[in-house]
Amino acid sequence: EAGVAQSPRYKIIEKRQSVAFWCNPISGHATLYWYQQILGQGPKLLIQFQNNGVVDDSQLPKDRFSAERLKGVDSTLKIQPAKLEDSAVYLCASSLDGARAFFGQGTRLTVV
Amino acid sequence: GDSVTQMEGPVTLSEEAFLTINCTYTATGYPSLFWYVQYPGEGLQLLLKATKADDKGSNKGFEATYRKETTSFHLEKGSVQVSDSAVYFCALSDQAGTALIFGKGTTLSVSS
Secondary structure, eight states: OOOOEEEOSEEEEOTTOOEEEEEEOOTTOOEEEEEEEOTTSOOEEEEEEETTEEEEOTTSOTTTEEEEOGGGSOEEEEESSOOGGGOEEEEEEEESSSSOOEEOOOEEEEEO | OOEEEEOOSOEEEETTOOEEEOEEEEOSSOOEEEEEEEOTTSOOEEEEEEOSTTOEEEETTEEEEOBTTTTBOOEEESSOOGGGOEEEEEEEESSTTSOOEEOOOEEEEEEO
8 A cells, every 4th residue: 555645855945935845645545634843843733634625724824834635635735935943844644534644754844 | 732741852772671651641531542653764653552541552562551540651662672763752632533642752762
């Protein structure tokens, strides 16, 4: 079974630039999550989708972050404009039934 | 709100030593509890879980028991191996389908 795919694996941008991350969940998984993991901390939820609807985006900084999940499959997370404090690993996860989440390898973003 | 607290690392052990990583939680309801592991260069993987009080999760020689009276879910292994070197995250989900809330992670380093 293919796992959760994320790209790119690494990204370096300057502050105030924009960046986008892509996630392809496990086939058939209705729930998709984006987490932010800052160095030395645990992952923190940014947004949760159920199919193509948003379940929870209460911790998403909506002035600069946006996410979409078209057709209830792939998802993109965008940051515009980036700040230094956005440097982190961005993790995508998916779940079939909500009982277990499967994580991708993440995208490591460095903002300089 | 709900939260997870786990012991600070790094934890450094010799091969075949006994491992305990403490985890306590705060939650208003009856959460499910998880341990995730992140090996170097890999994504987060579910190690074990427990969904109700007194349940014991186990996998790969690791165990953790859901203790509601002490709001704890400590991870234990009787004899660690070099290959167990990784970062371990304790997490909770307050109901099926909701996003995981993670602790900060504990780095385990095992030497031969």
